[in-house]
Amino acid sequence: xxxxxxxxxGLLGLTFVLFMAALYxxxxxxxxxxxxxxxxxxxYLMVPMGWLAILAFLVIFVCSILYLKSRSxxxxxxxxxxxxxxxLFTSLALIVGSIWARPVWGVWWTWEPRLTATLxxxxxxxxxxxxxxxxxxxxxxxxxxxxxGIVGFIDVPIIGMSTTLWRGMHPPMxxxxxxxxxxxxxxxxxxxxxxxxxxxxxxxxxxxxRNDEIEIARLKKTYS
Amino acid sequence: xxxxxxxLAITWKDALSEVRTREVVSSVLxxxxxxxxxxxxxxxxxxxxxTAIAPGLLWVTFAFAxxxxxxxxxIPEKEQGCLEGLMVCPVSRGAIYVGKMLASLLFMLxxxxxxxxxxxxxxxxxxxxxxxxxxxxxxTVGFVAVGTLFSAxxxxxxxxxxxxxxxxLPIVVPIIIGAVESSGLALxxxxxxxxxxxxxxxxxxxxxxxxxSFLVFPFVIEE
Amino acid sequence: xxxxxxxxxxxxxxxxxxxxxxxxFGDHFxxxxxxxxxxxxxxxxxxxxxxxxxxxxxxxxSTILNPSSGRVMIGGLDLKSHAEEAxxxxxxxxxxxYLYGNLTAYENLQFYSxxxxxxxxxxxxxxxxxxxxxxxxxxxxxxxxxxxxxQRLSIARCLLHKPAIILLDEPETGLDPQAVPMVWRALEAExxxxxxxxxxxxxxxxxxxxxxxxxxxxxxxIVYQKAKQALSLAELKQAYQDYAAGGEWDSGxxx
Numbered sequence: 001x002x003x004x005x006x007x008x009x010g011l012l013g014l015t016f017v018l019f020m021a022a023l024y025x026x027x028x029x030x031x032x033x034x035x036x037x038x039x040x041x042x043x044y045l046m047v048p049m050g051w052l053a054i055l056a057f058l059v060i061f062v063c064s065i066l067y068l069k070s071r072s073x074x075x076x077x078x079x080x081x082x083x084x085x086x087x088l089f090t091s092l093a094l095i096v097g098s099i100w101a102r103p104v105w106g107v108w109w110t111w112e113p114r115l116t117a118t119l120x121x122x123x124x125x126x127x128x129x130x131x132x133x134x135x136x137x138x139x140x141x142x143x144x145x146x147x148x149g150i151v152g153f154i155d156v157p158i159i160g161m162s163t164t165l166w167r168g169m170h171p172p173m174x175x176x177x178x179x180x181x182x183x184x185x186x187x188x189x190x191x192x193x194x195x196x197x198x199x200x201x202x203x204x205x206x207x208x209x210r211n212d213e214i215e216i217a218r219l220k221k222t223y224s
Numbered sequence: 225x226x227x228x229x230x231x232l233a234i235t236w237k238d239a240l241s242e243v244r245t246r247e248v249v250s251s252v253l254x255x256x257x258x259x260x261x262x263x264x265x266x267x268x269x270x271x272x273x274x275t276a277i278a279p280g281l282l283w284v285t286f287a288f289a290x291x292x293x294x295x296x297x298x299i300p301e302k303e304q305g306c307l308e309g310l311m312v313c314p315v316s317r318g319a320i321y322v323g324k325m326l327a328s329l330l331f332m333l334x335x336x337x338x339x340x341x342x343x344x345x346x347x348x349x350x351x352x353x354x355x356x357x358x359x360x361x362x363x364t365v366g367f368v369a370v371g372t373l374f375s376a377x378x379x380x381x382x383x384x385x386x387x388x389x390x391x392x393l394p395i396v397v398p399i400i401i402g403a404v405e406s407s408g409l410a411l412x413x414x415x416x417x418x419x420x421x422x423x424x425x426x427x428x429x430x431x432x433x434x435x436x437s438f439l440v441f442p443f444v445i446e447e
Numbered sequence: 448x449x450x451x452x453x454x455x456x457x458x459x460x461x462x463x464x465x466x467x468x469x470x471x472f473g474d475h476f477x478x479x480x481x482x483x484x485x486x487x488x489x490x491x492x493x494x495x496x497x498x499x500x501x502x503x504x505x506x507x508x509s510t511i512l513n514p515s516s517g518r519v520m521i522g523g524l525d526l527k528s529h530a531e532e533a534x535x536x537x538x539x540x541x542x543x544x545y546l547y548g549n550l551t552a553y554e555n556l557q558f559y560s561x562x563x564x565x566x567x568x569x570x571x572x573x574x575x576x577x578x579x580x581x582x583x584x585x586x587x588x589x590x591x592x593x594x595x596x597x598q599r600l601s602i603a604r605c606l607l608h609k610p611a612i613i614l615l616d617e618p619e620t621g622l623d624p625q626a627v628p629m630v631w632r633a634l635e636a637e638x639x640x641x642x643x644x645x646x647x648x649x650x651x652x653x654x655x656x657x658x659x660x661x662x663x664x665x666x667x668x669i670v671y672q673k674a675k676q677a678l679s680l681a682e683l684k685q686a687y688q689d690y691a692a693g694g695e696w697d698s699g700x701x702x
Contacts, residue, residue, distance in 0.1 A: 068443050071515070123394040130390050134381040139473035140447060144377050147440045148391060151373070154436055155395050162398035162425050166405060218474065226564065233561035241549040244588075304597075305543025309604075311511050312545075313562040314534035447472070447512055 004208060011201040018194035025187040033184075039103045044187055046100055048195035049093035050114070053121055054156065055199065056086030060128070061153035064146035076142040077214070079149060080132075081206035085199060087125040093118050113163040120159050124152040230315045234323025239330060241300060248331050252293045256339045259285045260346060274347050279407035282343060282351065283400055286360070287367070289335055291389045294371035297328050298379040307445060317442035325372040325437075332364045355410035355419065362423065363403040366430045370395050373437040377444045402426045461520065462487050462612050462643035463508060468517035470503055477503040479667040480517070487611075488641035492658030494651060494683075496691045500667040501647040502541075505616040508645065509539045522611060535563065538610030538642075542620040544601035548590030552581065552600050555589055556607060563608035575603040578633035598622045602633060615646040619653070631657065651687060655680050665691045 026044045033040035059082040067075035097115045098108050109115075128148045135141030242248055263281050267273055301307040301324075310320050340360070344351045371392055378387035406422035463485040470478040477500045485491050495501045506512040507519060510530050519526040521533040539545075546555045553572060560568035576582050579599040589597060598618070605613060613634065619627055634644065647664075648654045655661065655675070661683060663671040670690045 068440070120394050120397050127391045127394060131377065131381065131387065134383050134387050136380065136382060137472055139471075140380065143443050144381070147373070147377060147444055150440055151370070151395060151433070151436060154432060155398070158398045158425065158429055158432070162401045165421060165425070166401045221474065230562055233558055237547065237550065237554075237558045240554060241547060244549045300547060300549070303548060304546055305541065306545050306547060308506075308511050308541075308543065309539075309545025309559075310562075312509050312534060312537065312539050313559070314531050314564075315562060316531060 004204075008201070008204055008208075011197065011204060015194065015197040015201050018190065018197050022187075022191045022194040025190055030183050030187040031181070036104065039100065042096060042100045044191040046093065046096045047188060048192045049089050049096055050118060051192055052089040052195055052199050053086060053093050053118060055196065056082045056089060057121070057125075057149075057153050057156060059203070060086065060149040064149035067146050068143065068150075073142075073214070074211075076146070077210050078203070078207055079146065080142075081203055081210055083125060083128050083145075083149070084206060085202055087122065087129070089199070090118060090122045090125055094122060111167065113160075113167045116163045116167075117156075117160045120163075121152075121156060124148070124155065128152065227316070227319055230313075231319050231323040231326065234310070234320060235326040235330065238300075238324065238327035242327075242331060248293045248296050249334055252289050252331075252335050253338055255292055256285050256289045256335065257342065259288065260339075260343065264346070271348065274349070275411070278347060278349050278351070278411060279404045281347075282407060283363075283404045285339065285343075286332075286336060286364070286403075287393070287396070287400055289339070290332060290364070290367045290371060291392055293331055293335065294328055294368070294375045294392070295378070295385055295388050297324060297372060297375045302379055311445065317445060318438050320445070321372060321376075321438055321441040324376070325368050325434075328368040328372055328375075329365065332368060333361065336360055336364065350411065351407075353410060355416070356407060359403055359406050359410065359419075359423070359426075362426045362430065363399050366399040366426060366433065367396060369430060369433045369437055373441055373444060376441065380444070399426050399429050402429075460487060461485065462489070462522060463645065464518075464520040465508075466518045468504075468507065468519060469515050470500075470507055470512060471515045476667055478507070478514075481664075481667070481669055483662075483669065485612075485643050485645060487643055490644045490657060490659045491646070491662060492654040492660070493645065493647045493662045493664050494649070494654055494687055494691065495647070495664035499664045499691065501664055502616055503667075504664065505539070505541065505614050505645070505647060509537055509614050510534055535608065536611040538605035538608070538613045539616070540598075540602050540605045540614070540618040541616040542618075544589075544597045545604065546589045546597060546600060549588065551586050551588050552576065552592070553585050555600070556604060559604050560607050565608050571607060575606045575633075576600075578606065578636055579603045580629055595622050599629075606633065611642055613642050613644045615644065617648055618646070619648065619650065627653070651684055652680065655683055663687060663690050 022044070026041055030041070030044075032038060060079045063075045063079035063082065066072075067079060094115070097112075097118065101110050101112070101115070102108055105112075128145055131144040131148055132141040135144055260281070263277075263285075267277055267281075298307070301310070307320075311317070340351055340356070343349065371388070374388055374391045374395075378384050378391065381387045402422040402425045406419045406426075409418050409422075461484055463483060465481055465483045468478055468481040468483070469476065481500075481504060483491075483504075493501055493504070503512065507514050508521070510526060510533065514526075522536045524533040524536075526533055546552075547558075550558070556572045556576070557568060559565075560572060565571050573582070573585075576585055579602050581596060581599055581603065584592060584596060589600065592600070598620070599622070602618065634642070646654065646657065658675055660672060660674050661678065662669050663686060671686050673686075
């Protein structure tokens with residue numbers, strides 16, 4: 001119990017410091033991009049969101065396999081908590097993407113490959129919650145969700161490939177073309193680390209909260 | 225080999241039942257025909273419009289026909305607890321998956337074999353080419369690979385018919401894109417080489433999801 | 448949960464052995480530590496009220512459900528590693544018939560004989576169908592048969608591959624009363640191979656008549672077991688009252 005508390009406090013402190021650093025870098029340190037202007041700063045929000053959407057699904061994938069192997073509820077708790085964060089960050093990625101699209105392409109939504117892939121990912125997240133809700137028993141729902149988690153995660157790279165090929169665009173992203181300013185790269189990396197720390201913090205919190213919920217439900221059942 | 229003999233026994237049993245009732249093939253065919261007619265009203269009959277939207281039309285029809293027929297795949301197994309009867313039999317859970325998958329594949333191919341000529345006839349389109357047939361068979365394998373897994377899952381939930389499309393459609397997005405794009409290329413007379421990157425994506429999807437579904441299927445049917 | 452060392456080794460003399468068998472569904476424990484041993488050729492009857500875990504127990508023994516923990520041995524084979532082999536030795540009849548309504552009786556049995564690698568399937572199908580008195584309806588669609596006839600066919604299906612262990616989960620559900628003795632004769636006709644039988648039922652009289660050893664399952668545990676010779680029907684009824692119906696076993700206070 002104590003150790004858990006120390007972990008949470010440590011993560012909270014770390015996340016706070018990283019976010020302060022990221023805010024400083026994004027709004028003060030990094031120069032404004034010449035062609036796109038201020039809106040380009042959105043980039044430091046959009047990339048971490050997209051990264052978390054995939055990271056959260058990776059956690060679901062691993063925990064789902066472990067759950068099916070061991071049938072130990074704790075893996076399912078982590079997977080479900082990660083899915084809640086995943087759907088949150090995927091939604092935010094879509095919103096931020098939209099805000100980006102408006103000034104750059106002049107429309108709120110565009111079927112840009114990465115945006116399209118993110119939308120499909122979001123729909124798979126929805127399916128993940130749906131099977132749980134529709135399952136007859138909770139334990140069965142957990143197994144079904146684990147199957148969706150595994151199949152869905154494996155699908156992510158194929159979706160990415162097909163949407164890229166579909167729009168006739170080439171995969172290399174702007175940051176890897178070597179043309180990126182080192183200041184921008186630094187800002188991006190710090191931003192990604194800050195958001196990853198936030199994800200870890202929220203995951204730890206959500207998992208311990210859900211474990212408490214389960215414990216309370218169990219106690220209620222035994223004493224009623 | 226014992227595995228394949230039992231797989232084929234399962235497929236045979238489904239096929240025999242289908243020959244008796246014609247439940248899946250006939251109703252899904254009527255559905256496909258209705259979709260084609262409705263599309264006709266929705267988009268008009270001008271040949272250049274039809275040519276432009278034909279690949280999409282074809283695959284929307286087949287995707288929904290797939291959902292409809294896969295939704296039925298595990299209903300007979302539920303009626304008298306037959307799925308439990310299969311689980312009691314000395315076969316691996318994987319053999320049950322393969323047997324059911326082959327039966328669904330067979331039904332879908334029959335449906336498509338009838339629907340494609342109707343398509344060609346009503347829209348005056350050259351969809352009976354070798355390219356389109358190869359694309360159709362490949363994509364259908366992907367549909368039933370994923371669909372059989374999710375059909376077994378959906379039948380064990382409340383609101384069965386709702387669950388399958390919600391699971392199935394986002395997962396098959398890559399092969400729907402692949403099928404639409406490659407059909408478009410094929411209809412505009414492109415060579416095999418131009419289709420190859422799409423066919424590769426579909427084939428990779430099929431191999432990956434046949435293997436994954438085979439492995440996770442036991443967890444779907446076991447409580 | 449008893450933990451005696453002598454049952455920890457698998458001996459070929461046992462048809463069924465379970466050790467510390469636990470099965471839970473989420474928070475609900477359907478079986479909480481069942482140690483069941485059935486000798487070859489023995490007929491064991493398990494009584495229990497609804498929700499006692501009878502069906503769960505049969506499902507675990509028939510490999511439909513995996514145990515949450517504990518060990519199950521069927522004919523000396525551990526289900527964890529040898530489930531497929533063990534399934535050849537098991538025949539199951541439940542209130543579900545496991546038959547396809549769109550196929551004829553013959554086609555159903557043909558399908559199952561392929562699944563069980565039954566040699567000379569044609570003759571065997573005719574034999575088992577004759578045993579349950581369904582020969583005249585062999586080529587009728589199962590969906591057109593009455594519930595009782597379907598249940599008789601289900602028993603024929605169970606006997607197809609000459610299982611060494613027959614698991615019966617309330618097989619009399621839906622069976623017309625005059626068919627019950629016929630079915631038991633069919634099971635006994637298979638007696639040449641001495642199958643072990645595990646039967647679950649509500650019906651105390653019938654179960655008492657058929658069983659050699661009588662068990663009561665309540666709240667996921669075996670709370671009572673006795674050989675039939677050591678017991679009268681009245682005593683069984685009293686025991687059932689005490690253990691299963693009242694639930695006093697929980698506190699140990701028996702009147």
